[in-house]
Amino acid sequence: MASSIFPLLLNAALQSALLRIYRNVYADILSSARPVDSQLRVYYDALEQTRKAIHELADFCRRSEIDATKHPLYASLELKTEFHDRFEEGRQLVLETITPETIFEVGEKGWIVKSMGWMIRRGSLVEMTDSYGQPAFAHPLILISPAGVRHTLDMPDTRRARAREAYSMITGQPSEADSLGEDPDHLFDLIA
Known part of the structure; x- marks a missing residue:
C-alpha cells in the first residue's frame, strides 16, 4: 500500500x-x-x-x-x-484513557476521539463570544456522553481551561496535574 x-x-x-x-x-x-x-x-x-x-x-x-x-x-x-x-482534521482515535492534553489536541487539530463511551470532537468554525463578550471566530469543543447527551463548550480564548473542564465532565474528577500550562492573557487583561 x-x-x-x-x-x-x-x-x-x-x-x-x-x-x-x-x-x-x-x-x-x-x-x-x-x-x-x-x-x-x-x-x-x-x-x-x-x-x-x-x-x-x-x-x-x-x-x-x-x-x-x-x-x-x-x-x-x-x-x-x-x-x-x-x-x-477528522482523524479518528479510540483511546482507553483520556487526558486534558489529548482533549486540547482534539480542539486544536480537529481529531475525533472516542474514550470511556464519550465522543470528543471539534465543531465547525462559528462566531461566538470570548470571556469579555467580544466576538470571536473559533471552533467549539463538542462532547457526546455515553447516553447521547451533547455538550458544547465554546471558550475561544481559554482553550486550555476548556480542555480541563471537558476532562472533568468526562471523568467526574478535576484535572490534578497536566502539562498544558495557562491560557494566554486576553488582550483586555494586557491593557488594563
Whole structure:
C-alpha cells in the first residue's frame, strides 16, 4: 500500500515546484498586486493546483495511516502546514484513557476521539463570544456522553481551561496535574 503513495507525492512535489517557479517569476507583482490582479492568474492557478495535490495526499495518508514526512520527496513540498492540518482534521482515535492534553489536541487539530463511551470532537468554525463578550471566530469543543447527551463548550480564548473542564465532565474528577500550562492573557487583561 505504501507504494501507492508515490504518484500522489510526485504530483504534489511537481505542483510545488511549479508554484515556486511562478512565485519567483511574479515576485515583483506579488508584493504590490491585489489578489484579483489578472496578471497573477497563472500564479493563483498554480497555487490552487498545489493546494489540491497537497489535500489529496493528506487525505490518502490519513486513510492509509501513512507518514509522508518520512519520504524523501516530502522535503520539496510547499504548503506543509495545510498538509498537516488536512491530515489531522477528522482523524479518528479510540483511546482507553483520556487526558486534558489529548482533549486540547482534539480542539486544536480537529481529531475525533472516542474514550470511556464519550465522543470528543471539534465543531465547525462559528462566531461566538470570548470571556469579555467580544466576538470571536473559533471552533467549539463538542462532547457526546455515553447516553447521547451533547455538550458544547465554546471558550475561544481559554482553550486550555476548556480542555480541563471537558476532562472533568468526562471523568467526574478535576484535572490534578497536566502539562498544558495557562491560557494566554486576553488582550483586555494586557491593557488594563
